[in-house]
Amino acid sequence: MKPTLPLEELMSPGHLACQGCGAGIAMRTTLKALGHDTIFTFPACCWTVIDGPFPYSCLEVPLLHMAFEATAATASGIKAAMNALGKDKTTICGWAGDGGTFDIGLQALSGAAERNDDIFYFCYDNEAYMNTGIQRSGATPYGAWTTTTPVKHFKKELKKSIDDIVAAHKVPYQATASVAYPEDLYKKLLKAKDIRGFKFIHIIAPCPPGWKARPEDTVKLARLAVQTGIFPVFEVDGGKYVQTMKTPNRKPVLDYLKLQGRFKHLQESDVADIQKMVDTRYAELEKRFQGC
């Protein structure tokens, strides 16, 4: 069988990710596409821990840990330095969780996107502050339990549409991806690597402890997120929306919700509400796919 991804690993075993961590798969796939000539900066996020405690690191590329809200600006600074030092071929990446992207890091993200700085901004989205113990973030979906949205008062607000926010900046390239489809992510990154300017990659990365799901269900959940239309996988290339993982027969959201303890408390009517929300959002996106 011919492998669909390069065999070389730039992420070593011995990292500190939890069993079934989606963020680990996201990084592993990303590094296969970007290769050695890449520099990362992380804010506070799960990956602060996953990389390994000092003096260990599981990455075979340089990494600068940084403050929570500073990812995009730090990447911009690294990129500017590499330009000034004549090393403008190196790929510079900010790599943040959803809290660091949707919430505290949004201003810096918007600044770098508006300036169209030539960097990658990755958001691995596990839909809550998982590293601090599962608190709700702007990325937590409607209906979810977290430690700050307890069952009696589950999250009543919609997940913030970060992709629309970034799209409003008219960046040259942005894409969503799921850790269940590494080839899709890989292909997108190879393409985006050659695009000058701001690139935003939003990856759904299931979190078994935070989603109260079984570690062996991570890939299944990441696939169902796409197949139910909860997390549509697409790219916006120069303003053109393309659905890269087609979902002609969308599965009911219940298939996805029922595998996760964080949705266990939901009544049938809640699930119906969520189905409606997903349908509305999906229809909205479909228009953009068809419009292009």
Add this chain to the structure above:
Amino acid sequence: MKKVMMGNHAISHGATLARVQVIAAYPITPQTQVVELLSEIVADGKLKAEFIKVESEHSAMAACIGASSAGARAFTATSAQGLALMHELLHWAAGARLPIVMADINRAMAPPWTIWTDQNDSLSQRDTGWMQFYCQSNQEVLDSVIMAYKVAEKVLMPVMIVLDAFSLSHTYEIVDLPDQALVDKYLPPFDYKYKLNVSDPHTYGGLTTPDWYMEFRVKMQEAMEQALGVIKKEAVEFEKAFGRRYDPVEPYMVEDADIVLVTSGTAASTARFAVDQMRQKGKKVGNLRMRLLRPFPFADVREHLKNAKKVIVVDRNISYGYHGIWAQEVKSALYGHSKVPVFNFIAGLGGRDIFPETFVNIVNQVKKMKRPDQELYWVEVKR
């Protein structure tokens, strides 16, 4: 080449002569001319640098941290609220041991809104691990930017150049612009040993357990202790190269002075003028100008205050519930070494002018007292 320029432009020229490679800045009054001139110099191609026009001061410092980590000479400038917004990353820059240089134009903190000078913005950053050089002339500002990179790159700690809003930032003075060739000789290109390098990848700033965290802090303190020696050596080297000298403290007629006024920033030159006036009337008064806040020049302070019968620290800042911040520093340096009484006067907050008469009045008031009967004395306040 001598030119007449405002303090803010002296900063821009200093950064240009230091051949900074990445500038990231956000506008705030009274800092704006620093970055306006720099953006023009960069856009004109007179300085080969990248200028990132960031969306906040927090991002300005983040970009400087990124740039410096990648091995570039990074620069920014700010004031007051901007500096306070950077606070988290000031700790980060120092903890990451990055030789970033920044200018802070001292502006008082809001509320109430103000744009005029006092030192509470920079002094509030005392414990972040930044060296702080307080300047009193535009020439010193320009020279300090160049010297700051030399010192920072030797000890791998960042430097803040501090100057008063308006009374320096917007005041025009004659400034000698040194030849680029001379500056290049004094300040060669910097090759950062620990830069982000794809051929030799390392992780910086990762999660560190109690087993190792403290050792990082020991190294920072050692670097700051080393910095004091480097600053003294560079004062000599800089004088050799450019004919101007900047020591950690600047004594003026302190040897035989009964009363020494301790000041910093532009208030120091006003104090000297007052000292001259008082000397003409036979009063034995001197002035000690503090240039360094960190690393703190303990030995110099003790040495220059050893003959004084009374020390007056005039602070353009205050630590609420305590007293002036320079007074704390000076008292701490003298404790156990001298019994000289230290009087603390708070003056000129929020840009209120400090006149020569202000110092004359302070000295007259202190002359009547054996030792302070209050922790601090307010100068010229409406009650």
